[in-house]
Amino acid sequence: MKITIIGTGYVGLTSGTCFAEVGHDVICVDHDQAKIETLLQGKIPIYEPKLADLVKKNVDAGRLNFTTSTKQGVEFGEAIFIAVPTPPQPDGSVDLSFIEKVSREIAACLSPDLGHRVIVDKSTVPVKTGDKVEQTIARYATAGSEFSVASNPEFLREGSAVDDLLNPDRVVFGSNSAQALSILREIYQPFNAPMIETDINSSELIKHAANSFLALKISYINAISAICEKSDANVEEVAKGIGLDHRIGSAFLNAGLGYGGSCFPKDIKAFIAIAEELGQPFDLLKEVERINERQLEQFLDKIKEKLWVLKDKKIALWGLAFKSNTDDVRESIAIKLAKELLAQGASVHAYDPKALETAKKFGGLSGDIHYYNEPYALLEQADALVIATEWQEFTSLDFPKVKQSLRTPLIFDGRNLLDPAMMNNLGFEYVSIGR
Numbered sequence: 001m002k003i004t005i006i007g008t009g010y011v012g013l014t015s016g017t018c019f020a021e022v023g024h025d026v027i028c029v030d031h032d033q034a035k036i037e038t039l040l041q042g043k044i045p046i047y048e049p050k051l052a053d054l055v056k057k058n059v060d061a062g063r064l065n066f067t068t069s070t071k072q073g074v075e076f077g078e079a080i081f082i083a084v085p086t087p088p089q090p091d092g093s094v095d096l097s098f099i100e101k102v103s104r105e106i107a108a109c110l111s112p113d114l115g116h117r118v119i120v121d122k123s124t125v126p127v128k129t130g131d132k133v134e135q136t137i138a139r140y141a142t143a144g145s146e147f148s149v150a151s152n153p154e155f156l157r158e159g160s161a162v163d164d165l166l167n168p169d170r171v172v173f174g175s176n177s178a179q180a181l182s183i184l185r186e187i188y189q190p191f192n193a194p195m196i197e198t199d200i201n202s203s204e205l206i207k208h209a210a211n212s213f214l215a216l217k218i219s220y221i222n223a224i225s226a227i228c229e230k231s232d233a234n235v236e237e238v239a240k241g242i243g244l245d246h247r248i249g250s251a252f253l254n255a256g257l258g259y260g261g262s263c264f265p266k267d268i269k270a271f272i273a274i275a276e277e278l279g280q281p282f283d284l285l286k287e288v289e290r291i292n293e294r295q296l297e298q299f300l301d302k303i304k305e306k307l308w309v310l311k312d313k314k315i316a317l318w319g320l321a322f323k324s325n326t327d328d329v330r331e332s333i334a335i336k337l338a339k340e341l342l343a344q345g346a347s348v349h350a351y352d353p354k355a356l357e358t359a360k361k362f363g364g365l366s367g368d369i370h371y372y373n374e375p376y377a378l379l380e381q382a383d384a385l386v387i388a389t390e391w392q393e394f395t396s397l398d399f400p401k402v403k404q405s406l407r408t409p410l411i412f413d414g415r416n417l418l419d420p421a422m423m424n425n426l427g428f429e430y431v432s433i434g435r
């Protein structure tokens with residue numbers, strides 16, 4: 001199949017590359033000239049495991065190409081995927097202006113001679129956006145142009161995007177056009193995954209429902225962690241005990257500082273706004289958000305309880321990314337934590353294996369913040385070490401050396417990465433979440 005992807009962010013670039021990897025011919029379109037030039041040189045603008053090699057392999061094989069021209073993209077692909085940002089507005093609802101703009105741009109390139117085009121929305125959008133896309137394209141396209149519209153939400157996680165795309169649990173697509181469904185079936189046939197074919201509204205809703213449910217699981221275990229702390233129980237034992245019931249499942253039951261990133265915080269807010277607009281308020285999700293916010297507040301309280309006054313304290317911070325295996329700091333709880341510590345007058349000395357540069361550029365941290373390229377130097381005479389991102393690397397560091405460097409052997413582990421018994425044996429005062 002010939003496929004066009006409009007938007008080369010995380011979702012667009014990884015999807016396009018994986019479509020090429022399974023044998024389709026792909027062109028990725030982006031307005032950002034510098035980004036396209038970087039990609040044409042076989043380099044990628046983000047850190048995502050396995051992606052750089054896969055881009056290079058498929059560019060070299062001639063199956064993956066990049067352009068800034070929407071016209072070239074629309075002429076090339078029988079299926080045109082939209083993968084542009086759908087950021088939140090101040091009231092939590094979704095800003096669909098990029099989707100609307102791309103719909104008009106595609107429409108302007110359609111013509112009766114081109115043949116049928118299926119326009120597939122991959123960005124996370126409110127239910128019924130497909131209708132709007134269809135109306136917009138119909139309004140702006142030359143009369144007689146043949147097209148259909150479909151929804152195909154993406155479930156990849158940053159940090160494991162390539163594996164998630166090549167081996168998905170399921171593929172979901174929806175359309176009211178039989179032709180669109182048949183094209184999508186053909187595109188996804190090489191992935192050997194269960195395919196959920198449905199109507200366009202259900203397909204759109206599945207994405208918000210899935211992300212909200214996962215966020216709910218995280219908030220649920222975080223709420224349990226607070227109860228464990230009050231009752232001398234251990235949240236990890238509780239998570240194991242409930243997770244082995246296959247109706248519950250053990251994934252996404254890691255208690256910690258809460259969820260961050262470019263998806264969950266925005267999607268939960270969006271789903272609350274969508275439900276409100278439909279006249280069906282979703283108070284459960286408001287509580288999911290509230291628990292998420294409280295998780296960071298309670299962690300900060302624990303730090304203050306031990307250190308009393310934060311002003312002029314030196315805090316060593318491991319982790320800035322919103323989760324491990326990514327350089328993404330959007331809505332990172334680690335960054336929020338650093339901001340709070342700085343606001344209270346602490347001096348923050350931070351290390352992250354991959355997110356230092358993105359944190360410097362996009363983290364918005366200012367004042368007494370210092371960045372380090374390795375995990376040890378920042379510990380020198382620090383009053384405490386705080387762990388804020390679940391990088392596996394942090395579990396295998398030299399803790400006797402860590403202890404020697406710190407002014408007082410105090411560790412706050414916001415991701416339950418380390419073993420409490422081992423930390424206590426090494427002589428640390430060790431504070432974690434719900435255990």
Ligand code: UGA
Binds near residue numbers: 157159
């Ligand atoms: C999430 C979903 O998992 C994807 O399926 C979806 O495609 C994506 O959003 C999206 O909408 O684009 P992602 O944001 O990349 O993926 O990251 P997750 O692995 O889901 O983690 C989100 C946050 O939850 C992170 O801050 C992580 O630290 C936190 N988390 C995750 C926990 O606190 N506990 C857990 O048990 C799991």
